[in-house]
Amino acid sequence: MSSADGGERIVPLTLGLVSDPPTLMLVYEILQTKGQGEIRKRRKRKMPLRNFSDKSDIRKFIFILQQRHAKFLSSVPQVFLEKVLRIIQRVQGGLRIGACSSIY
Numbered sequence: 001m002s003s004a005d006g007g008e009r010i011v012p013l014t015l016g017l018v019s020d021p022p023t024l025m026l027v028y029e030i031l032q033t034k035g036q037g038e039i040r041k042r043r044k045r046k047m048p049l050r051n052f053s054d055k056s057d058i059r060k061f062i063f064i065l066q067q068r069h070a071k072f073l074s075s076v077p078q079v080f081l082e083k084v085l086r087i088i089q090r091v092q093g094g095l096r097i098g099a100c101s102s103i104y
Helices: 058-068 078-092 097-101
Strands: 002-004 008-018 023-034 037-048
Antiparallel strands (some): 002 008, 008 023
16 A cells, blocks of 8 residues: 555555556555544546557566556556556557466
């Protein structure tokens, strides 16, 4: 879990993908501490994968992506990001998304 300013924590719930245009979709909760209680707000964030192709260096791309969206991706395991990006690469290479996800 990552901490934001003002007693907020961002907790990622689901990370998905959209193949055209290549986009990561993150569903997360913002947990705010107010007095004795806690307020939860569920949000969705789209992260377009600009300049990403089936020839891209995945680890370098993850590094750039984590810098650009550090607040949201800091608690998402790098292995999971790598897996999702490899699926998108295979889709861009011509495979169906169902065939790609069964590989892992």
